[in-house]
Amino acid sequence: MEIQGCREDRTSSLMVDFVKDCGGIAIIDGGLATELEANGADLNDPLWSAKCLFNSPHLIQKVHLDYLEAGANILITSSYQATIQGFESRGFSKDQSEGLLRKSVEVACEARRIFQEKHVKASKTPHQVLIAASIGSYGAYLADGSEYSGDYGEAIDLEALKDFHRERFLILADSGADLIAFETIPNKLECQAYAELLKENDIKIPAWFAFNSKDGVHVVSGDSFVECISIAESCKQVVAVGINCTPPRFIHGLLMTIRKVTTKPILIYPNSDETYDPDVKEWVESTGVSDDDFVSYVTKWHEAGASLIGGCCRTTPNTIRAIYKAFN
Ligand code: MET
């Protein structure tokens, strides 16, 4: 029985095949950093969730396992805000920093192994699981809120972004993950940088591109959503495109736009519609969306063409369990 979910051929058909194997809808996990906080981690730190890689990896494994038990088919690793630059600025050596990046994938793979072994021992068939190695934006590394403005200033050009991302990207591409998840992409320049890194390095591992929006029309910088999706569309290693960390109420309109410009599987993992305040580095309670409200959207998104659905910040294993139930 093939239970790992890692396929030998990491080709462009990976996501189409995986979604088919999952019965037409693959469930992505929910918020990682915010769920680590719910489990007691103090992430008020420029490294955010990556801090747990050296100070509480057991918590990361627990949250991954909670999402698998809730029904997730895809785990996104804790490398979103993990960078060599960030770790070095905290006194880690280069080797140690690279080791911490690899560890983010190892912890997720170990959670998958534990989950699948437990189900096999109980004579149940575990669901398939892919590990997506997260890469957050340059703005996430800056931890100054620019991941939600996409404004990096004049000094940051395409080459600067490629130089910033190259090393971590190459390490994660060779880490044993099934794919790379470029998440919360705030502007067109960063999207181009990722596409060029994939092409120039003839990377075999597939990737997905997920953008965020705060007006339901553009990516957060104000750049054209259509142009960003089109760049991803023209990149053969990109196996899915879509939206993350965006309020659920914007998703349907954005989905209608994406459908016109892509032939690739579409992924949607919104946040819970609360607002992040970069000054205090906290999510500000607002109306938010309850798990029931969230789930009332998901079948509509699926009907509208999304085949990978999960949650981002402030969604929880309960959100993912509710999504799972909506489709099973
Ligand atoms: C700001 S979006 C964060 C995405 C990341 N995968 C997380 O859930 O922590």
Ligand SMILES: [Zn+2]
């Ligand atoms: Zn998020």
